Amino acid sequence: MVESAPRGEPRCGFVALIGAPNSGKSTLTNALVGAKVSIVTHKAQTTRGPVRGIALIGDSQVILVDTPGIFQPKRRLDRAMAQAAWERAGDADLVAVVIDAHRDREALEPIFEHLPDVRRPTIAILNKIDLVPKPELLRLAADISAKHLFERVFMISALNGDGVADLKAYLAEAVPLGPWLYPEDQLTDASLRRTAAEITREKLFLRLHDELPYKLTVETTDWKELNDGSVRIEQTIYVEREGHRKIVLGNKGRTIKEIGSAARAEIAEIVGAPVHLIVFVKVRERWAEDPERYREMGLDYPKR
16 A cells, blocks of 8 residues: 655665564564565464565555564574574665564563674564553663664554554665565565465464464465366465374364365455365475475575
């Protein structure tokens, strides 16, 4: 959605959103773009590969790179996600550290320590301010400013929109002068195939519990536009164990039917056509060690 602004020289640039898991980076990306381009759940580490959302603000095209949450990696996939976040930060014109103002902030110290190595202009965004008493919020803002790591500190609620307009105005002026890189009506650079897979993964995160959502991945394996204008999509959910497959399927297939139905409705809305979604659940014990799975997620495969 293009906001009204005096005509001027075009600007275009990349803003990397980094932070701890569940700080609200994806919700903020969607709020700035004005549409859902990044999946959102209540679970930490929902985002795996970097997602680009394209926000048009006056004459500026701000390309938002929603990155995986940065945390102490334990598995190869964790390392790939953390590596992707820092690499995108290093490539951006501006780095925005999104901070959950409502939570314990110990997880931020490793991020603060590594920030000077990025060598990019950096701002801090205190998110979820509607959940924090004002005196505590002001103390946190003062503590963050005292670190002298940030050019500006913003206080927002990505969920209800408080402070987002001021942030958008700043980003519009912060990106460099230059021509737009994407068409005016494009909201993301993700392919429809990948977007469809992410939507199904979001429904899995919302429907399943405990650690199981982190032990699966989704790929769109076939996409056909049919003569009647509808789209036939095949997807595969890879899990690590037969027991996981049974949980995803549910009693008499009820769980996968519910997940598939919810995913199909949202994919159809994005595609703008009726969708026939066929979902398979397969066991691949070491899918998280397969380089091809990482390429599908938009991640580099760590060698160790």
